[in-house]
Amino acid sequence: MAERQNQNWEGRAVDTYGPKYSLDVNNPQMGEKGANVFLQRATTDNEVRQFCALDESGKYMMHNEGDVEIVAGKKGNGELGINITSQKASIAITCTGDGDILIKGSSVVIQAREDIALKAGRNISLNAPQAINLSANKVQANGGSGNIMKAIFHVMGGGGGSFVGRVFSKSRVGRDKL
Amino acid sequence: MIDQSLVNSNFIGRDGFRWWIGQIAPIEAQKSQQEGEGWGNRFKTRILGYHPFSKEDLSDDDLPWASVLLPPTSGSGGANFFQSVRIRPGDVVMGFFLDGDNAQIPVIFGIYGRTKNVSQDAPSIGFAPFTGYTKRVKTNNATITSEAGDTEKNSQKNNSILTEDKIKKKNEEVEKKNEEKEEEDKDLKYQAISSTVGGSVDVANDCDDDFLTEVSSTLDDLVAAVDSGTDFFGDIAQATSKIQKMSNSLVSSTMSNLYEKLVPEMQGGLESLYEKIAPISGPSAAIAAQEALIPKVKGLDGLLECAPGKIVNGLNKTIQDLLNDALLSVSNTGICIAEQFTASLLDGIINEISDTLDDALDGLDSILSAGFKVSDVLKSSSDLFKSVGAFVDCNQTNSRCVGKVKTFKTGGNVKKPFNINASFDNVLGILNSDSGTSFTKPNCADVDFCGPPVVNIFGGDGIGGAAKAIMGGIVRNTDGLSDVTADLSRTGSIIGVEITDPGVGYFTSPPLITFEDPCNNGYGSAAEAIVDFNPSSPTYGQITAIDVISVGENYPVSPVDDLDAINSDQVPVGVINTIVVNSGQGYVDALVTDDNDIEYDVVIQNGRIVSAIPLNTIQSQDLPVITVTSKTGTGAFIKPVIGRLPLTPQGEVVQVIDCISPNINNIVGYVNGKPYTGLYHIMPNGVKMTGASHTGNDVIIYDTPQESFRSARSVGITTIMTTLTTTTTQGEIIGEVSMPDTSTYTPPTSNPPSGGGGY
Numbered sequence: 001m002a003e004r005q006n007q008n009w010e011g012r013a014v015d016t017y018g019p020k021y022s023l024d025v026n027n028p029q030m031g032e033k034g035a036n037v038f039l040q041r042a043t044t045d046n047e048v049r050q051f052c053a054l055d056e057s058g059k060y061m062m063h064n065e066g067d068v069e070i071v072a073g074k075k076g077n078g079e080l081g082i083n084i085t086s087q088k089a090s091i092a093i094t095c096t097g098d099g100d101i102l103i104k105g106s107s108v109v110i111q112a113r114e115d116i117a118l119k120a121g122r123n124i125s126l127n128a129p130q131a132i133n134l135s136a137n138k139v140q141a142n143g144g145s146g147n148i149m150k151a152i153f154h155v156m157g158g159g160g161g162s163f164v165g166r167v168f169s170k171s172r173v174g175r176d177k178l
Numbered sequence: 179m180i181d182q183s184l185v186n187s188n189f190i191g192r193d194g195f196r197w198w199i200g201q202i203a204p205i206e207a208q209k210s211q212q213e214g215e216g217w218g219n220r221f222k223t224r225i226l227g228y229h230p231f232s233k234e235d236l237s238d239d240d241l242p243w244a245s246v247l248l249p250p251t252s253g254s255g256g257a258n259f260f261q262s263v264r265i266r267p268g269d270v271v272m273g274f275f276l277d278g279d280n281a282q283i284p285v286i287f288g289i290y291g292r293t294k295n296v297s298q299d300a301p302s303i304g305f306a307p308f309t310g311y312t313k314r315v316k317t318n319n320a321t322i323t324s325e326a327g328d329t330e331k332n333s334q335k336n337n338s339i340l341t342e343d344k345i346k347k348k349n350e351e352v353e354k355k356n357e358e359k360e361e362e363d364k365d366l367k368y369q370a371i372s373s374t375v376g377g378s379v380d381v382a383n384d385c386d387d388d389f390l391t392e393v394s395s396t397l398d399d400l401v402a403a404v405d406s407g408t409d410f411f412g413d414i415a416q417a418t419s420k421i422q423k424m425s426n427s428l429v430s431s432t433m434s435n436l437y438e439k440l441v442p443e444m445q446g447g448l449e450s451l452y453e454k455i456a457p458i459s460g461p462s463a464a465i466a467a468q469e470a471l472i473p474k475v476k477g478l479d480g481l482l483e484c485a486p487g488k489i490v491n492g493l494n495k496t497i498q499d500l501l502n503d504a505l506l507s508v509s510n511t512g513i514c515i516a517e518q519f520t521a522s523l524l525d526g527i528i529n530e531i532s533d534t535l536d537d538a539l540d541g542l543d544s545i546l547s548a549g550f551k552v553s554d555v556l557k558s559s560s561d562l563f564k565s566v567g568a569f570v571d572c573n574q575t576n577s578r579c580v581g582k583v584k585t586f587k588t589g590g591n592v593k594k595p596f597n598i599n600a601s602f603d604n605v606l607g608i609l610n611s612d613s614g615t616s617f618t619k620p621n622c623a624d625v626d627f628c629g630p631p632v633v634n635i636f637g638g639d640g641i642g643g644a645a646k647a648i649m650g651g652i653v654r655n656t657d658g659l660s661d662v663t664a665d666l667s668r669t670g671s672i673i674g675v676e677i678t679d680p681g682v683g684y685f686t687s688p689p690l691i692t693f694e695d696p697c698n699n700g701y702g703s704a705a706e707a708i709v710d711f712n713p714s715s716p717t718y719g720q721i722t723a724i725d726v727i728s729v730g731e732n733y734p735v736s737p738v739d740d741l742d743a744i745n746s747d748q749v750p751v752g753v754i755n756t757i758v759v760n761s762g763q764g765y766v767d768a769l770v771t772d773d774n775d776i777e778y779d780v781v782i783q784n785g786r787i788v789s790a791i792p793l794n795t796i797q798s799q800d801l802p803v804i805t806v807t808s809k810t811g812t813g814a815f816i817k818p819v820i821g822r823l824p825l826t827p828q829g830e831v832v833q834v835i836d837c838i839s840p841n842i843n844n845i846v847g848y849v850n851g852k853p854y855t856g857l858y859h860i861m862p863n864g865v866k867m868t869g870a871s872h873t874g875n876d877v878i879i880y881d882t883p884q885e886s887f888r889s890a891r892s893v894g895i896t897t898i899m900t901t902l903t904t905t906t907t908q909g910e911i912i913g914e915v916s917m918p919d920t921s922t923y924t925p926p927t928s929n930p931p932s933g934g935g936g937y
Contacts, residue, residue: 002351002653004671004731006800007331014334017264019311019321024336030702031339032375032590034728039336041371043320049372053339056728057704061339061589063374092381092586096399098419117384121426122487144437144482163479166441168472171448172465177472 003030020044033057153178188278196275198284200225200244204301205267205312207238219246219263221286223271224304228281231304238304244273244284265289266310268301291327295362298325324366332366339589341376342406344701345369375589376402383584390601391584392424393523394516397504401511414505418498421523425493429486429527432556436531437482439555444475447545471545478538489530496526503617513596514604514622521608522617528556528609557610583637583690590701591692594634628666628697630736630743633675635707635721638689643681643707643721647693648674648820649735650746650799671729672703673801674751674820676744680720684709691724695734703730708757712851723819725757729801744822746799750831753792753802754821758814761786765811772818773802781845784881787814788845788853795823797831847879848886854879 007028016022021042028035034056041051050064062068072081084091093101110116118124126132143149144163153165154175164178186193203222205212211220223244230236246263253259265271270290276283298309310325311317326333337345349367356364378395380388396417403413448468456464500522508515532552539546585593608620635643650673655666672693681689684707691705708723736743744751753776763785770778770790778790787806798820806814824832845853847866857870858879867876880886 002655002669002732003348004651004729005653006651009329009331012329014336016322016334017262018315019317022322022334022336024334027336027338029336029338030728030731032341032587032701033339033704034702034730036338039339039371041336043318045318047318047320049320051339051371055339055704058727063372063589065373090381092379094379094381096377096379096395097416098423115384119382119384121424122430144434145479146483163437163441163482164472164475167444167475168448168468170445171468172452172461173468173472177469 031055033059186278188280190274190276190278193278196278196281197272198225198228198274198281199270199272200229200284201305202265202267202269202271203238203241204308205314207241208267209239211243219248220244221246221265221271223273223284223286225281225284226305229304233304236304242282242284244271244286247273247285247287266315267312268308268310292325293328294324294326294330294332294366296325319369323369335366335368337369337371339371339375340368340701341402341587341590342370342373343376343402343698346405347699370406372589373406377588378593379586379588380584381586383582385582385584388584389424389428390513390516390520390596390598390605393421393520394511394513394596395585396420396424397511397515397519400501401505401508404505414498414501417501418494421497421501422490422493425490425497425523425527426486428524429489429493429531432524432527433482433486433531436535436552436556437478440478443547443550444542444545447542447547451545471542474538474541478535478542481535481538485531485534489527489534492530493523493526497523500526500617507617507619512622513601514620517601517604518608518620519617521605524605524609528553531556557606591704592637592690594636594692594694628699628734629695631672631693631695631700631703631733633724634692634694635681635689636692638684638687638707638709640681640683640685640689640709640719642679643677643684643689644679645675645677645691645721645724646742646744647672647733648676648744648746648751649733650674650751650801650820651729651731652735652745652747652799666697666699666734668735669699669732670735670745671731671800672700672705672726672733673729673746673799674726675705675724676821677721677724680717680722683719684721685711685719689721693730693733697734700730700733702728703733704728714850715852723755723757725759725817726801726820746797750797750823750825751820752795752798752823752831753818754795754823755819756790756792756804757817757819758787758789759817760813760815761788762806762811762814765808765814768806768808768811768814770804770806770816772804773800774798776802778804778816782811783845783847785811787811787816790816795832797823847881848883849877849879851883851886 008026009028011026012028013025014022014027015025022040024036024039024041026035026037027039031053032055037054037056039051039053041049043049044066048064048066050066052060052062054060070082095101141148141152146162149162150165153162153169165175168178200223203224207222210216211222220243222238222241224236224238224241225244229241246265248254248261248263252261252263265286269292271286272288272290273284273286275281276285292310297307298311299307301308317323322334322336324332324335340348345368352365352367359365378398380392380395400413400417404410448471451467452461452464454464455467500519504515504519535552539550539552582595583592584595587593630649631647633645633647635645649670652668652670655669675691688707688709691707693700693703693705704727706725706727707721708725710717710720710722712718735745738745738748743749753772753774756778765782765785765787768780768782768787770780770787772778772792774796776796777793779793780787781789790804801820802818804816804818806816808814826832845855846858847854849868854868856868858866858868859871859876860866861872866879868879869876878886
C-alpha cells in the first residue's frame with residue numbers, strides 16, 4: 001500500500017478545535033474518490049463519528065454514525081419546508097438494514113413522468129375507508145387465488161382466473177362445483 | 179535609549195519591552211480558570227529565566243497568571259464576536275511583561291506550534307514537554323492522536339475517506355516502514371474516519387429481481403464488518419434477518435412458478451383420469467372422480483397464500499448456517515460467492531417447499547405424472563427467479579434498465595452491475611450439481627494474481643464503450659507485507675485512459691467510469707466520460723475523451739513483460755491533447771505551459787481559449803498540471819489528456835510534432851455546433867458566412883457553438899438570412915484557411931485551397 005509520490009502538501013490548512021472537532025482543507029491524502037477538498041469531522045465522547053467532506057471528484061458527503069435529523073421549523077413561509085432536488089441524476093432513499101421508510105402527510109402525491117412501479121417482497125396493501133379508484137386504458141390482474149381471480153375465472157372460463165379454476169378448466173366438472 | 183533609562187517606570191511602553199518564553203503549567207495548576215469559573219483568558223505560566231525548573235522551589239500553583247492577548251481576528255466577545263483561546267497545558271508560549279522588570283504581570287501573545295518530536299508524556303519537571311491532553315480532554319479511538327501543529331504531514335493527521343479494510347492494509351505498510359525508523363521519525367497509523375464508509379447501498383429498482391444483488395452486497399458488508407471485529411454475532415444476526423426478509427420474494431416467486439407448472443400437469447392428469455374411468459364406469463363416474471379431487475386442489479390453492487410466510491420463518495437457521503460457512507470459507511466476496519450462496523439457499527428453500535407440499539399433493543397422485551417430484555420441477559425451472567417480468571409492459575422500454583447502477587458504495591464509487599441472466603444460469607448450474615444445502619467454497623473465491631485495474635464503462639444510454647488504463651506515478655511497494663499484498667511489487671496511479679472502443683448511442687447521457695483491480699487495492703481514482711452530443715458530428719453518441727479527475731494510488735501495475743500494458747515507465751506516454759474545461763474570458767494572448775515545461779499552442783476566440791495543443795511531446799509519468807498565464811484574461815482551466823506518444827520508425831518518441839501552429843487551430847467560428855476552419859466571407863452587416871464568396875447556399879458562422887446551435891434550431895432566422903443573401907452583394911474575402919489531415923500534415927502550398935467547406 002505505497003502512497004503516490006509528489007503529494008501536494010503545500011496547500012493544506014488545518015483548523016482544529018480540540019480532539020472532538022476539526023476542519024482539514026486540501027489534505028492530499030487519497031480517499032476512495034480522490035483527495036479531500038475539505039474534511040470536517042467530529043466525534044462524541046462515546047466515539048460516534050461524523051464527517052462531511054467534498055472530494056476532488058466533486059462528491060459532497062455527509063455521514064454520521066448516529067442518527068441524522070433535518071427539521072424545517074414553524075417559521076418557514078415558503079410552500080416547501082424541505083426541498084430536496086437533484087438536477088441531473090436520480091434520488092435514492094434506501095434502508096440497508098432493517099429500517100422502514102415512513103412517509104406521512106395531509107396528502108401524499110407520487111408523480112412520475114413515465115412509470116410508477118410498486119414492488120414488494122411480500123404484500124402490497126391498499127387500504128382506504130372511502131374508495132380505491134383504478135383508471136387506465138388497460139387494467140389487468142394476474143394471480144393464483146383470491147376473489148378477483150375467482151371472478152375472472154367465472155367470467156373468462158379457462159383462459160384465466162384462480163389456480164383451482166385453471167386446473168379444472170379443461171375437465172368436465174361444472175364451474176358451479178369449484 | 180529608553181531601555182537604558184536609569185529610572186524605570188515598570189510600565190509597558192515606557193521602559194522598553196521585556197520579552198519572555200515560557201510554558202503553560204499542568205491543568206491542575208489552572209484551578210477553576212479552566213473549569214468554567216475563570217476570569218479573563220489566563221494561564222499559570224512558567225517563564226524561562228525568571229522561574230526555576232524545580233517545582234519544589236516554585237510550585238505550579240505559585241506561578242503567575244499570564245493573560246492572553248487575543249489577535250484582532252478573534253474578537254473580544256463584544257457584540258458576540260469571539261474565538262476561544264486554544265492554549266493547552268505544556269504549550270510553549272511567548273509574551274512580555276506589562277510591568278517591565280517587576281515581571282509579575284506576564285502577557286501571552288504567541289504560541290509555538292508543537293512538532294511530532296514533542297513528547298506526549300505526563301507533566302514532570304518544569305519546562306519538560308508534555309501532552310496537552312488531560313483527564314477531561316482526552317483522546318479516543320476516533321480522535322486524531324497527533325499533537326503536532328506544524329507543516330509536517332503527520333501533523334493533526336486526519337484520515338482519508340477510506341474503507342476499514344484499506345486502512346488496515348495501509349497500516350501494515352506503516353508498521354513495516356516504521357520498523358526501520360527511529361522512534362521520533364515513525365509515522366502515525368491511520369484510523370477509519372467513519373464506519374459508514376464503504377457500505378453497500380442497493381437502491382430500489384423495478385428492472386430485475388434484486389435477490390442476487392442484495393445477497394452480494396450483504397455478504398460484502400458482512401465480511402467487512404467481521405474484519406473490523408466489533409460485534410461478530412450481532413453482524414451475523416443482522417445479515418441473517420436481512421436475507422430472511424429478502425427471501426420472501428424468492429420463496430413466493432418459486433412457489434408461483436411451481437403452481438404455473440402444476441396447472442398443465444394437473445389438467446393433463448384430469449383428462450387422463452376421465453379417459454381411464456369413462457370407458458369402464460361411464461362419463462358420470464369419471465366426472466365424479468374428477469370432482470372428488472376438488473377439495474385437494476383447493477387445499478393446494480390455499481397453501482399458495484400461506485405457505486411462503488411459514489417457509490420464510492423456517493429459514494433462519496438455514497441462512498445462519500450458510501453465512502457461517504461462507505465466512506469460514508472466503509475472505510474476498512463478489513458475485514460468484516453470492517451465486518454459490520444463493521444456490522445453497524435455494525436448495526434449502528426448495529426442500530422446504532417440497533416438505534410443505536408433500537401433504538397437499540398426497541392424494542393427487544392420480545393426476546400427476548409418475549415420479550413427479552416438486553424439487554425436480556423447481557430445479558429444472560429456467561425462469562426460477564424471473565418474477566418481475568410482469569412489471570415491464572409494452573409502454574415501458576426495456577432498455578431503461580440496461581446498465582442501470584443498482585449498487586453504490588458509501589463514500590466511494592458505484593458498482594458495475596453484473597450480468598443478471600448469466601448469474602441466474604450459474605445459480606441453476608450450481609443448484610443442479612448436487613452440492614447440497616451447505617456452502618461450498620467456489621474456485622472464484624481465491625484471487626491468484628493482484629493485477630492492474632480494468633476500466634469499467636457502463637450506464638448512460640449507449641453501449642460498447644471500452645478503454646484501458648494508462649498507469650503512471652509508479653512506485654515500488656514495501657517488501658514483506660502480508661500475503662495479500664506480497665505479489666504487488668509495483669503500484670501506481672491512473673494518469674490516463676486509452677479509449678479502445680468509443681461505443682455508440684450515448685445521445686443524452688454519458689456512461690460512468692470506474693476503475694477496479696481484482697484485489698481491491700487501488701483507490702482514489704475518478705474519471706468522467708466526455709461524449710459528443712452534436713447530432714451532425716461523425717462521432718455523435720460516442721465517447722471522445724475520458725477526463726481523469728483524480729489519479730488515485732496503489733493500483734497494481736502490470737508486470738514488465740506484459741506487452742498489452744500501458745505503464746508509463748515502459749511505454750512512452752505524454753500529453754497528446756487537452757480538455758478545455760473552462761475557456762475563461764478576456765484573453766488577448768496567453769502562455770500555456772505544464773509541469774514538464776511543455777508549451778501549448780493556444781487558440782483564442784473572442785477572448786476565450788478554445789483549444790490548447792502541446793507543441794512538443796515528451797514522456798510523462800505523471801498527470802501534469804497545465805498553467806495558463808495572461809496579462810488580460812482570467813478563468814481558463816485546461817486539463818491534459820495522456821496518451822501514447824508518436825514514435826519514429828526507430829521506436830523513439832517524436833520530440834517535436836509542430837514547430838509552426840497547424841491550420842487546424844485557425845477556427846473561424848462555429849457552424850451547427852462544430853468548429854469551422856474553411857473559407858469564409860463577411861457580409862456588409864458584419865455576419866460571417868461560409869465560402870469564399872456569397873452564393874446563396876452559405877451558412878452563417880457563429881462565434882460560439884451555443885449560438886450556432888440556437889440558430890440551427892430557429893427556422894425564422896434561417897428564413898431571414900435567405901432573404902438577406904439574395905439582396906446583398908458579395909462580401910469581402912478576408913481569410914482563407916483549410917484543415918489538413920493532421921495525421922499526415924504537410925505545410926500548405928502557395929496555391930490557395932479551393933472549395934468553401936472545412937468543418
